[in-house]
Amino acid sequence: MLFIIFVILTPIVVWLLLHFMSSRQKSDAEDATPEAQIELCAMCQDEFPMTELLEKEVGGYGRVYCFCGTCIENLYHEYQHKTDIKVGE
Numbered sequence: 001m002l003f004i005i006f007v008i009l010t011p012i013v014v015w016l017l018l019h020f021m022s023s024r025q026k027s028d029a030e031d032a033t034p035e036a037q038i039e040l041c042a043m044c045q046d047e048f049p050m051t052e053l054l055e056k057e058v059g060g061y062g063r064v065y066c067f068c069g070t071c072i073e074n075l076y077h078e079y080q081h082k083t084d085i086k087v088g089e
């Protein structure tokens with residue numbers, strides 16, 4: 001009787017262990033996939049994925065700030081406007 005229980009239970013236990021381990025490996029692999037990292041733009045404070053931000057080291061402390069395309073574009077236009085006025089004078 002004990003032998004029969006042993007024979008029936010062993011494959012079930014082994015199968016359950018394998019199933020548990022494979023599902024755990026799968027979730028580990030899912031965790032390892034790089035998710036789009038979200039960062040704040042230093043200027044507008046909006047959240048963007050890192051792929052849409054430009055990282056720049058600012059100042060002497062080696063602090064890295066992220067800037068979004070819209071803010072960079074605004075800065076560019078602001079600078080253009082400023083230099084245009086100077087040229088016109």
Ligand SMILES: [Zn+2]
Pocket residue numbers: 041042043044045046067068069070071
């Ligand atoms: Zn921005």
